[in-house]
Amino acid sequence: MTEPEQPETKPASRPNPDPESGEVNLFSAEFAGCPQPVYRGLVQKCPVAHQTFTGGKVLSRYEDVLWALRNPQIFSSEMEMQLALGTERPMIPQQIDPPGQTKYRKVLDPRFSKKRMLELAPDVRRHANELIDSFIDAGSCEFDQAFAVPLPCTAFLSLMGLPQSELPFLLRLKDGIIRPQTLLDGEPTMEESQACRVQTGKDIYAYFEEVIDERVRKPGSDMVSYLLETEIGGHKLSREDILDVSFLLILAGLDTVTATLGCNIAYLASNPAQRERLVADPALLPAAVEELMRWEAPVTAVPRIVREDFTLHGVAFKAGEMVSLQIGAANLDDEEFGDALNVDLGRVRNRHMAFGGGPHRCLGSHLARMELQVAMEVWHERVSSYSIAPGETPVYSPGIREVTHLPLVWPAA
Amino acid sequence: MKLRVDLDKCTGHGRCYDLAPELFDEDEAGHCVLLHAKVPAGLEPKARVAADNCPEEAIQTTA
Numbered sequence: 028m029t030e031p032e033q034p035e036t037k038p039a040s041r042p043n044p045d046p047e048s049g050e051v052n053l054f055s056a057e058f059a060g061c062p063q064p065v066y067r068g069l070v071q072k073c074p075v076a077h078q079t080f081t082g083g084k085v086l087s088r089y090e091d092v093l094w095a096l097r098n099p100q101i102f103s104s105e106m107e108m109q110l111a112l113g114t115e116r117p118m119i120p121q122q123i124d125p126p127g128q129t130k131y132r133k134v135l136d137p138r139f140s141k142k143r144m145l146e147l148a149p150d151v152r153r154h155a156n157e158l159i160d161s162f163i164d165a166g167s168c169e170f171d172q173a174f175a176v177p178l179p180c181t182a183f184l185s186l187m188g189l190p191q192s193e194l195p196f197l198l199r200l201k202d203g204i205i206r207p208q209t210l211l212d213g214e215p216t217m218e219e220s221q222a223c224r225v226q227t228g229k230d231i232y233a234y235f236e237e238v239i240d241e242r243v244r245k246p247g248s249d250m251v252s253y254l255l256e257t258e259i260g261g262h263k264l265s266r267e268d269i270l271d272v273s274f275l276l277i278l279a280g281l282d283t284v285t286a287t288l289g290c291n292i293a294y295l296a297s298n299p300a301q302r303e304r305l306v307a308d309p310a311l312l313p314a315a316v317e318e319l320m321r322w323e324a325p326v327t328a329v330p331r332i333v334r335e336d337f338t339l340h341g342v343a344f345k346a347g348e349m350v351s352l353q354i355g356a357a358n359l360d361d362e363e364f365g366d367a368l369n370v371d372l373g374r375v376r377n378r379h380m381a382f383g384g385g386p387h388r389c390l391g392s393h394l395a396r397m398e399l400q401v402a403m404e405v406w407h408e409r410v411s412s413y414s415i416a417p418g419e420t421p422v423y424s425p426g427i428r429e430v431t432h433l434p435l436v437w438p439a440a
Numbered sequence: 441m442k443l444r445v446d447l448d449k450c451t452g453h454g455r456c457y458d459l460a461p462e463l464f465d466e467d468e469a470g471h472c473v474l475l476h477a478k479v480p481a482g483l484e485p486k487a488r489v490a491a492d493n494c495p496e497e498a499i500q501t502t503a
């Protein structure tokens with residue numbers, strides 16, 4: 028059998044010793060709490076694995092994931108709508124492919140540039156200090172609720188121009204899509220979770236319909252007003268376009284930085300030597316933020332659907348199949364990182380994939396990096412010597428790895 | 441040392457202008473703007489760090 032013609036960048040074939048043994052569940056709480064050993068197994072032993080919970084194949088080597096991210100004509104983001112997260116149409120720009128996706132990125136990227144995001148830094152810094160003021164004397168906090176949720180979400184709402192008073196409501200909407208299990212009693216079935224997503228999806232559309240109506244009446248400098256006046260190819264964005272962008276921004280903007288802050292602080296609370304290195308040398312911070320993103324990869328994977336048949340590492344991929352690109356595993360590939368298991372907060376060469384790559388590179392990466400830098404800096408200026416509260420264990424939620432329970436203690440003033 | 445950026449590959453990660461603002465700036469969309477095709481003396485290590493950290497392998501250095 029001859030292999031179909033491939034773009035020349037297709038990675039060289041590797042043995043896939045036993046694809047059948049590569050059965051992994053990447054959605055369990057155990058995995059979310061400590062994914063690194065699973066990732067290593069995948070990268071070293073099973074470049075093409077099988078995902079038991081949702082079905083579909085898993086790619087894990089750095090080179091393979093990068094190849095997939097950069098070749099949307101083979102690895103499409105245009106999912107079947109029955110797999111969708113409670114949406115009625117694809118979310119823009121994540122669930123559409125270039126060249127359509129590129130046009131939206133052209134108008135969205137300038138709103139999320141690093142220069143613009145740095146303008147928000149003083150507010151984030153002030154807010155971080157205020158939050159810490161409120162609990163530092165107690166010598167303890169539950170980090171998720173006390174810091175990781177309010178800090179980035181407040182910044183995100185002001186960027187969007189949405190009222191802060193609506194945060195609890197918007198967080199519920201976001202959780203109803205990303206982690207419905209947290210809103211439902213007991214252990215919901217897949218069907219119950221999906222029903223919750225569908226209902227929440229309707230609520231999100233209804234909420235933004237109202238926001239759009241308001242901004243049509245009274246335009247401001249907020250995101251929806253910007254989208255209302257934006258043109259692509261001489262045409263204004265449609266109402267549906269604006270809903271489909273806003274839906275994604277709420278999911279992406281209200282969850283990921285919270286999750287990353289929790290993962291970072293949980294790691295440093297459990298690894299005192301690393302924490303002491305960072306506190307002793309604050310100049311390490313930018314590199315440390317990148318290294319913790321590599322190691323923790325709070326967004327563990329991104330989904331793609333195969334568009335054309337191909338063979339990789341001796342395994343046949345068929346058009347229509349789902350593939351999970353395991354970013355977290357790629358970040359632990361020695362072939363790219365040399366000593367990938369060594370968490371080196373001063374790592375000089377770090378092309379980690381925590382923000383994805385190729386055309387769908389995270390739109391919010393400059394916002395996220397700014398928030399993480401400021402939050403980690405202020406936190407370590409003020410609360411330098413912290414640890415997990417005795418007898419407690421951090422709880423990680425599957426999917427995007429938010430540390431939903433992170434009790435910390437430090438010497439009280 | 442010379443620097444080249446392949447703007448077809450650049451997707452705006454911004455690692456270059458984060459790590460070597462002396463050599464790179466950003467355009468309105470956050471994509472790379474090369475400030476010095478010929479690296480000023482002393483900045484060679486920075487040029488290498490930027491090239492090494494570009495996730496899209498868009499930056500090339502030549503002796």
Ligand code: HEM
Pocket residue numbers: 104119120121122128132275276279280281283284287325326329330354380381382383384386387388389390391392394395
């Ligand atoms: C540390 C925090 C964050 C991480 C780890 C992260 C991770 C990612 C990843 C891996 C992708 C690629 C998805 C894919 O290829 O299918 C992505 C895309 C995206 N992210 Fe983020 N993200 C973060 C923060 C944010 C924030 C704060 C926003 C809010 C503005 C945001 C908005 C987006 C959008 C809109 C996309 C879709 C881009 C496209 O498809 O063109 N992200 N993110």
Ligand code: SF4
Pocket residue numbers: 445449450451452453454455456457470471472493494495496497498499
């Ligand atoms: S690091 Fe690479 S992809 Fe990112 S802006 Fe610079 S050249 Fe572009």
